[in-house]
Amino acid sequence: MSERKRSGKVSRRITAEAIAEKLGVSAMTVSRALNGRPNVNRKTREKVLSAARKYGYTPNHIARSLALRKTETIGVVVPEISHSFFPEVIRGIEDAVYSAGYHLILTSTAEDVNREQDAIMTLQSKRVDGLLISTAQTVTDHSMYEETIRQGVPIVFFDRVVQNIGATCVSIDDEDCCARITEHMIGHGYHSIAHLSGPPTVSIGKGRMKGYKKALARHNMKVRPELIVQSGFHEKGGYVAMERLLQLSPRERPDAVVAVNDPAAFGAIKAIQEHRLRIPQDIAIVGMTDDIRAELALSPLTTIRQPAYEIGKSAAEALIEEIEERAKPGRKIIVQTELTVRKSCGCV
Amino acid sequence: MSERKRSGKVSRRITAEAIAEKLGVSAMTVSRALNGRPNVNRKTREKVLSAARKYGYTPNHIARSLALRKTETIGVVVPEISHSFFPEVIRGIEDAVYSAGYHLILTSTAEDVNREQDAIMTLQSKRVDGLLISTAQTVTDHSMYEETIRQGVPIVFFDRVVQNIGATCVSIDDEDCCARITEHMIGHGYHSIAHLSGPPTVSIGKGRMKGYKKALARHNMKVRPELIVQSGFHEKGGYVAMERLLQLSPRERPDAVVAVNDPAAFGAIKAIQEHRLRIPQDIAIVGMTDDIRAELALSPLTTIRQPAYEIGKSAAEALIEEIEERAKPGRKIIVQTELTVRKSCGCV
DNA sequence: TTGTACGCGTTATCAA
DNA sequence: TTGATAACGCGTACAA
Numbered sequence A, B: 001m002s003e004r005k006r007s008g009k010v011s012r013r014i015t016a017e018a019i020a021e022k023l024g025v026s027a028m029t030v031s032r033a034l035n036g037r038p039n040v041n042r043k044t045r046e047k048v049l050s051a052a053r054k055y056g057y058t059p060n061h062i063a064r065s066l067a068l069r070k071t072e073t074i075g076v077v078v079p080e081i082s083h084s085f086f087p088e089v090i091r092g093i094e095d096a097v098y099s100a101g102y103h104l105i106l107t108s109t110a111e112d113v114n115r116e117q118d119a120i121m122t123l124q125s126k127r128v129d130g131l132l133i134s135t136a137q138t139v140t141d142h143s144m145y146e147e148t149i150r151q152g153v154p155i156v157f158f159d160r161v162v163q164n165i166g167a168t169c170v171s172i173d174d175e176d177c178c179a180r181i182t183e184h185m186i187g188h189g190y191h192s193i194a195h196l197s198g199p200p201t202v203s204i205g206k207g208r209m210k211g212y213k214k215a216l217a218r219h220n221m222k223v224r225p226e227l228i229v230q231s232g233f234h235e236k237g238g239y240v241a242m243e244r245l246l247q248l249s250p251r252e253r254p255d256a257v258v259a260v261n262d263p264a265a266f267g268a269i270k271a272i273q274e275h276r277l278r279i280p281q282d283i284a285i286v287g288m289t290d291d292i293r294a295e296l297a298l299s300p301l302t303t304i305r306q307p308a309y310e311i312g313k314s315a316a317e318a319l320i321e322e323i324e325e326r327a328k329p330g331r332k333i334i335v336q337t338e339l340t341v342r343k344s345c346g347c348v
Numbered sequence C: 001t002t003g004t005a006c007g008c009g010t011t012a013t014c015a016a
Numbered sequence D: 001t002t003g004a005t006a007a008c009g010c011g012t013a014c015a016a
Helices: A016-023 A027-034 A042-054 A061-068 A085-099 A113-125 A143-150 A174-187 A203-218 A235-246 A262-274 A308-323 B016-023 B027-034 B042-054 B061-068 B085-099 B113-125 B143-150 B174-187 B203-218 B235-246 B262-274 B308-323
Strands: A073-078 A103-108 A130-133 A155-158 A168-171 A193-197 A228-230 A256-259 A284-286 A303-305 A332-334 A338-340 B073-078 B103-108 B130-133 B155-158 B168-171 B193-197 B228-230 B256-259 B284-286 B303-305 B332-334 B338-340
Touching (some): A016 A027, A061 B061, A073 A308, A085 A103, A103 B085, A113 A130, A130 A308, A143 A155, A168 A308, A174 A193, A174 A284, A228 A235, A256 A262, A308 A332, B016 B042, B073 B308, B085 B308, B174 B193, B174 B203, B174 B256, B174 B303, B174 B338, B228 B235, B235 B262, B262 B284, B308 B332
Parallel strands (some): A155 A168, B073 B103, B130 B155
């Protein structure tokens, strides 16, 4: 119908105030009606609602946030988005956040400390009600997290967590997982088991390493330092690390490999194949994370399924509980995992 | 040091005004100093900057947005996040958005029209500066998009685009892609080529169907309606659709299948294998999209690589150009694709 | 170079 | 049930 106001640059949106004026009521009444407050006459409410529809009114959430000091938005900080794990986590976050009426600002740090700091800063500027963080690999200084929490902005860490600073952490039990899968190998008779380890600065790397050693210890097997090689979390690192293991003399060479995660395992598999060795006959290998490709690999990878979706969902739910003060921070939430036996371990 | 003010519930953040007071200057001077305006004494600026650091000041972006009527935030609406395509698109978006100093609110619609409407509404409420949308499959009513644009909020569609409503669209040339891969099959001697098609309501489905038919026409091959089965975009649909094709008598049965995308192709592959037919000897098959799993499948899938990252990046860049009025809306941006020949087509 | 007044659009509070 | 006023924290436009 009416399509004027092309005059200025900005075709300014209609405000609650303007609607109030047209109806001859106050802005407050409009606000109350729109927000479904009880103390407003039924007829008045209907008038307001229909006028709002008619003029295509959309409440200005920015102004609302300013007045209420609450944005109903949470900031998400992830180290990367390519790896199939995080999209699935984000899906879980999105679902939880959506059903609680919140929104999600997504930032990815590319594993870069500075970018992570930057992200946390701007998210604070945007006054998100809380933060969901999976730390970049190289982060060692936690003062920014602590400062954020002190400012009253709750943080929930997920997957790559930071413990003992009072923030809730959601993750799998890395130590237990890695111990389990290592014991699975021990139980099937492998006796020279190597570990491709993650960065020792990240809790995941630390925990899994510990689990690996614990499993060996439980079965009175010696930890042989030459069988522990740092691979990091990516395919390339897995490849390089495995190459190093393959330099060992056939006598010293491991008969099984426990990789810190699936991508590292894929890299290792590539190296093993290039050496014309068979999986699992010559060298068995297992991963952790259940990458989407694990099932499809030439020798389907035995791994620990890490329920990415659930991690995201639990983390988001935990954060929202804390934002709404229905729960206290500093909890430790463990998400259950599952051993998925395929062919690469030679146990089936 | 000082850690009081635990009194009220909210430990209120420090404001520019408060800093001004402590320094005995006006709030404006603080604002100017913090925003790097030229008209401020060097010594004053330094005083302000150090005070800001000292008190842990973070500018309130919400208040700023309200005053400036600009949020430096763009809304992203995707139909889903599991499918490996969208995470990669989002990565592209994130990169572009980050380097332009914007942020990204992510919403996913689970292919649900209502949820999409909902998302667009709330994103408008949050006064995002622009919208990046890939439509849900079932959307047929475009009035909401048009209304949004009329309100002055630019939209750029990507992948699943909506043409002719004045919004910029970023996508591959579906018709051309599908024609190319179909001709690839024709060129290698297949003469009974089926098509597992997408939903005809989505531009992708339409375009690829058209390309398929065009390729046949160019080579004087008849379109046989029984060889066109609607599969939708997912694995399950591909499986069901392929089952139908496999019900045909061996004489009528296709010797090649062009699937609308890789997931549909995976479903079809499963059906073919269950019938104990070999790929590509008995039935060749190709997909489109280059799903991460395509390379790893038992019979690696020939497909059209769709540069997800570039799509996301171009779309975000285009949107930001329009937000900043450096470009006009209504453009049509085509991202180049690449035929990736693997084993499933039997051509190597 | 610095300061004052006002507006951005909403909601809380208190009074009517 | 409704309204007036003030606040949320910042930036623009002007004046000093």
